[in-house]
Amino acid sequence: MTAISSTIGYPYIGENREWKRALEAFWAGKTEEDELLKVTKEIRLSRIQKQKDAGIDLIPVGDFTLYDRMLDTAVMFGMIPKRYNWNGEHVSLSTYFSMARGNKETVACEMTKWFDTNYHYIVPEYEGHNLQLTANKPLQDYREAKEELDVKGKPVLIGPYTFIKLSKGYEHTDIPAFILQLLPLYEKVLLELQEEGVEWVQLEEPVLSTSISKEEMKIVEQIYAQLRKAVPELKIFLQTYFDSVDWYEETVSLPVDGIGLDFVHGLDKNVENLKTHGFPSDKILGAGVIDGRNIWRSNLQEKVNLLNDINGNLKTDAIWIQPSCSLQHVPVTLASEQKLDTTIKAALAFADEKLVEVSTLMKAINGGVETITDAIEKSVRACENLAQLPARNRTDVLDAVQSIANSDAKRTSAFTERRLKQEEAFNLPILPTTTIGSFPQTPEVRATRTKWRKKEITDKQYSDFIHEEIKQWVAIQEEIGLDVFVHGEFERTDMVEYFGEKLAGYVFTEKAWVVSYGSRCVKPPVIYGDIAFVEPMTVDESVYAQSLTDKPMKGMLTGPVTMLNWSFVRDDIPLKDVTYQIALALRKEIEALEAAGIHMIQVDEPALREGLPLKKEEWNEYLDWAVNAFRISTATVKDTTQIHTHMCYCDFNHFIDAISALDADVISIETSRSHGELVHAFNTFHYDKGIGLGVYDIHSPRVPEVNEMVEIIEKGLEVLDVKQFWINPDCGLKTRKHEETIAALKNMFTATKQVREQLGALSQN
């Protein structure tokens, strides 16, 4: 057996987020296009060089992007919605970024979650276009790597079925028309690659790892049959990831030259399929054995055993050793981490360290396992040392989770009863206005935090500064006339990282950034031990903010499921148990807020939907514990304490019953980018609790007009009762600028007033 080392994709943000800085400087008008292109070219090439140096044989090209790869693919095929007035020729950066971010006149394209990750892609819109190839991006990147670095890369593309499935604007019945337009363009891209002398091309079809129907699988078969005919010479590698494939036999029989399977997240099922159904002798298997989604170092002994097991079932004499998916979901390099506890650091592997794991395993297969004895021993010892940490073996936390009773997840009274008491307690106008939590994290806020971290200012100076920000924004909210206030979250780097820094069982990193959307990155904290409450985390800021106003101030927390899904999580105990640990810790915080006089508490769960397994048959089990965890954290408050929650970036349509089961008194959700499609869900499900539909997109710098928001409110009122309806933006405002935030909120308030007046006039007639 010979092994080849390969990667599926590699982070493009740079070791110090140089990519983000270059983009943001360009958007701010501080640099010109050539500068942006120059810097990004350097980043693009240095990643390839790095992979080459680490001993990777097959290096992807075309996985780099200036914003998002789905957007790149749409633009490559000329799928540019009419509202951007594209002239049909070269696609300028300005058109490209308008689709991503909107511009003064035009709203941006919708953005949504990439499968079950915290990455968000731009949703391609099909408008019955005449599609055309505007550029062959993988070919350009292939040539560049060859000319500049003498690397013959592996061009990578989002596969046609995944691209189609994730696009919108066609009815299911239109799929053939869409495919008929699209396939010849894919063929053209591939043909040009073939003519260039490319050996392997990677087509990514993660959709095959979700639950798809037999009919859909038939379409996939037709698509690949046609591509095969178009490029008989080019070797096509069909890459799946994030779970096992449902239609295993059909998938491995597709007319392609290699298949990549995920042997981390789809491990059991993929191995079982391999054993039961075998693997075709005329194809290469890509064994995704190194976890591309999490940051734990591999136990190389276990990986060698796994590879032996896999190899024993192959009739071929070659195999590719790979990460389970693109490494873009993990941070770049551990080398940047100077402050981590040594036992923990030794048990981690970021992208660069994973490259070494891949090439080490390759050596074991090609030269015999004895060539990597040292590496195996080190990895096993690191994993054992981690496992033995006392913080990972706390009996008090274990006991607390084991003694959770059903009654712990139930509020004292039913919603209908609570509602009356809360109406009386808060006495809000109809269509109450509020915001989601965060206000602009200005460069000044961030710079002040950095100074405090570097001990250039004292704790007192920092907290005074935060209080001043809160004070300023309470005054702004008063002036605009909002009904329910927030303190603004100025003290938080990030809604998950902040709590991670304050709870036991978490560690956080210095530079372990991963991209979340566009240029925005997150630094997920690491759950390495048992989670426990240490001391109040938010009480100080909330109480201070409440002291400045008579309007209700919402306490603001991140819910247990989001804390889980947006962290890097230990993989030695079930996710459910980790989530319950977090839920119990948050419950203490909520009790502390209530005791301190905060009577509305928002517990955000934007990642509840994202954690939904890719396979439908696993949904119920997940939802049971995820919903229960939220309820455990919120159930002990008084009837008059109003629990809010918030969610964004998801298709809520098949999910409303779970949302309702959270039993939150009020939920605010994102709706505006999907142009009101969501409201259909409420035609079929009777949602009775308070609900705010986001009336404007907060990702775009564009200030929404009053009438646009009036329209969205009116649309919402067609399906929801005016008595349950709240008005709010789609999400928090931390990424927006000061002035644009105030302007947008003023317009939001004016829109609300107009609708209130219309409703008042109606009721008088």
Ligand SMILES: Nc1nc2c(c(=O)[nH]1)N[C@@H](CNc1ccc(C(=O)N[C@@H](CCC(=O)N[C@@H](CCC(=O)N[C@@H](CCC(=O)O)C(=O)O)C(=O)O)C(=O)O)cc1)CN2
């Ligand atoms: N975890 C998470 N996931 C999420 C969301 C979220 O809010 N959190 N929201 C949704 C959308 N995703 C988002 C992800 C990131 C950001 C975001 O704003 N990220 C910031 C970074 C936030 C942060 O931690 N900032 C640090 C600053 C870190 C920094 O840049 N420091 C400078 C120095 C600072 C200075 O002197 O100016 C440096 O390291 O060089 C802080 O506030 O302290 C960014 O990319 O710009 C927004 C939305 C879905 N997923």
Ligand SMILES: [Zn+2]
């Ligand atoms: Zn949100």
